[in-house]
Amino acid sequence: MRCITLDEALALLPTPDGKRSAAVFEHGTLQVKLYAxxxxxxxxxxxxxxxxVVARGEGWFVIGEPAGERSGELSEERRHRFGANDVLFAKAxxxxxxxxxxxDLAVWVMFYGPEGGERDE
Structure with missing residues (x-):
């Protein structure tokens, strides 16, 4: 079993190269990071x-679904207010x-599944 606290993960940031994201766990296709x-x-x-998963902080999550094959084209963006303990999803x-x-925003980030994302059923 592996356990990492928010304080332990925050101590990794910023990384030596100035990044505001640090990997804290990997298993199979799952990669967990803290992003601040x-x-x-x-x-x-x-x-x-x-x-x-929002560990602390609040703000707006802005997301736009891919609009098809043309690079950079988006459907309408949607805005969602978020706070601590909320869960947000972004499809590949x-x-x-x-x-x-x-x-003080800090979010646990979980990447999972195959490249290109899971298939919509």
Missing amino acids: PRGSDPQSPHTRDELY GTRHRFENFSD
Whole structure:
């Protein structure tokens, strides 16, 4: 069994190269990170499905579903208010970001499944 506390994970940030994300656990296709952006959230779409659990902080989660085969084209963006203990999901390839978030934002990030994400049934 592996256990890591929020304080232990926060102590890893920022990484020596200045990143605001650190891997804390891996098993099979599962990778768990702690992400604690400051000021802005510069992330881009990921190649695997992604689940967030908000450890602390609050703000807005902005997400836009892929609009098809054309690169960079999105359907309408949706905005969701979030706070501590909320769960957020971003399907592989979906643009998403945190906006107007508190200075103490920290989220557990779980990447899982195959490249390209799980199939919709």
